[in-house]
Amino acid sequence: MTRRIKAIEKAPTGIKGFDEISGGGLPKGRPALVCGSAGCGKTLFGMEFLVRGVLEFNEPGVFVSFEETGEELVKNFVSLGFELERMIAEKRLVMDHVHIEKSEIEETGEYDLEGLFIRLGEAISSVGAKRIVLDTIESLFSGLSNTGILRAELRRLFRWLKERGITAVVTGESGGRTLTRHGLEEYVADCVIFLDFRVTEQIATRRLRIIKYRGSSHGADEYPFLIDEKGISILPVTSLGLDYRVSSERISSGVPGLDAMLGGRGFYRGSTILVSGTAGTGKSSLAAKFAESACTRGERCLYFAFEESPDQIIRNMGSIGTDLKACFRKGSLRFHAGRPSLYGLEMHLVTFHKLITEFKPHVVIIDPISNLRTVGEQRDVKSMLTRLFDFLKMSRTTTLVTSLSTAGGPLETTDEEISSLIDTWILLRDIEIQGERNRGLYILKSRGMPHSNQIREFLLSNRGIELVEAYLGPGGVLTGSARAAQEAKESAALLKARRETERSIREHERRKKALEAKIDELRAELDSEAEELHVIVEEAMKGREALAAERSEMARLRKAEPGRAPGSVPEEKGD
């Protein structure tokens, strides 16, 4: 009773992700039930709980198997890198195979399971165990027929374990209506974990759910998990909400032209970028360029390739001047390649999660996400991507995903579903004019930055990626040779116009000169006329003087009046 008052103490399992969703592990010193159908991973869960206990928390353990022998278990778990034999030799782990074969046992009268208790007690004290796994204790029900005794003894067993303060994992096979075939959940009431192994459309997905955890809060969702060469990994992410902190740092896309379109500074760090387009529009090339630029900045990049092998990507991108090989050799670029149909969506999510947690990349590329649609329903894909993107955002990882749009269909709608998750959406499309295909790029949206609304022609050459302003004329967007032709035409027209102008200027100059010459001529004419006039006037003056002199002479000669001054010609005229 006193235990319930203070917060429940927990025993960390060391199983990846489980301690996060359970708020610290299994209830310490109490039994927990792990149930599920055959092959769901119950035994592994139990074994990993023990092994991690030994290795990471210095808590020795006992594994009581009711189904497999110790040797079988050792063999099975060697493949998972669990060195059980060594732990057994070091007296940190005990394995006990409880063999019950109904055909060998006859029951008569009353009995109890004291023998089992003694065995457990012996095993526990031999290593000083703090943890125990009973896998699958329900086998007792098939070996012994007196269920009345069994139930009473099981109840006593769990009480007995509790008294000893042993953290126990009890596994149980799920029954039709109940969680376990024999209702073990009635006895182990503190913590019940359900493991599920579902196959939908031939793709298997493992999920874990904490059905009950008395005295503790816990995640209530179904968490997908993965079993791989390192054991169980549970993905604690379901929905993280939208309270992550954002960065205003900008990083280059690796293509200067694209950076220019994105307000001149590229993507936001930690944003989610979608590059969509039809086949062969250069999505992967753009993605690879981004990867290269991240590695050049000294960052780590994780590249999920769902279509090509890493070698092929490296070779192909080398041909357009993107050197991924160096990045790969340096270790800053890591690939994870595989067909999407390799496993289910949830498994992909867990893989993503696991690799990202291990490698801690700055940039994640998924090329392409559209392939995931072959694995699951649209709704499931969206839910999976939401969780993935949220997780990546939380860790401030910039994510670039490519998506293949179906040719012929409307380009935008194919990716409509995930549009809300995307910060920057780049659309690549084929532009088909005059019998040739060219690539066009435009930015459909880019949250939080001014961005170009224009279409650019997207050129791939051995020098790399170039963005060229496409010709926008009355006939629409022109690209490729049509653009070149149009450009040539335009420059010819321009030249012609310039020549025209030059000629007009020259013409004008010439005419101006001609007119000026004429003006000079006329002026000269005027001058000469003025001169002539002067001469005439002078001559006339001279003639009059001469006449006057002649008159005075005449008057003198005729003895005219002496008062008359010589030269008073006008008066003379009046005569």
Added chain:
Amino acid sequence: MARSSTEKKAEGKKKREVWILKLYVAGTSPKSIRAFENLKKICEEHLSGKYRIEIVDLLKNPKLAKGDQIIAVPTLVRQLPPPVKKIIGDLANREKVLVGLDIRSDVRKAG
């Protein structure tokens, strides 16, 4: 019941053999004492002079529980003649004990 035909064949041999019976108990619980008394009675009646009963107290030898695959107490193990047979409980049901130990001829007589 299905196994009765096969086991009849082995019957002839068994009769000449020594019966070694082990009774696993945990301390001196009433059940254990009852089981021992019941067993003793049956043996005296059916296997007189050719049986041996060993009492194994698991509280004193806890390791034997693992070695001999014992979970329930009391457990009677027919060590000899082979094959090994196990009967659990206080051996209150006489007929079941006889069937369990495969004391066939006597069962028929008793029946």
